[in-house]
Amino acid sequence: MLMCGTVAGSIPGVSFDQMKLQIKLGVPRSLQQSLDIEKVKSVFPYGKILNVEVVDGGLICSSGVHCGRNGDKNDDCYIVNAAVYVGY
Numbered sequence: 001m002l003m004c005g006t007v008a009g010s011i012p013g014v015s016f017d018q019m020k021l022q023i024k025l026g027v028p029r030s031l032q033q034s035l036d037i038e039k040v041k042s043v044f045p046y047g048k049i050l051n052v053e054v055v056d057g058g059l060i061c062s063s064g065v066h067c068g069r070n071g072d073k074n075d076d077c078y079i080v081n082a083a084v085y086v087g088y
Contacts, residue, residue, distance in 0.1 A: 016047060018047075018088055019046060019087070019088060022053075022084070023051070023053070024052075024083040025040070025054050027055070027080050028056075030060070031058075032056075037052050057081050060076055061079070062075050063075050
């Protein structure tokens with residue numbers, strides 16, 4: 001995963017592991033309680049996550065596909081918006 005706005009060597013003497021991340025997720029309210037924050041954190045390959053904030057947002061719409069054998073209960077598609085703030 002390459003984070004937009006961060007380029008190797010962009011700050012001399014500072015490594016990616018020294019990055020400090022704050023994450024804000026716009027999630028539909030009905031899904032917020034089922035969100036696995038630790039799983040979200042696990043997708044960031046470097047840096048220290050200082051905070052994950054979940055706010056009302058995102059979208060639930062139809063995907064047009066309902067696959068019962070995969071455990072789907074409907075054809076809902078869930079969209080979450082993410083903002084990642086990067087600092088050192």
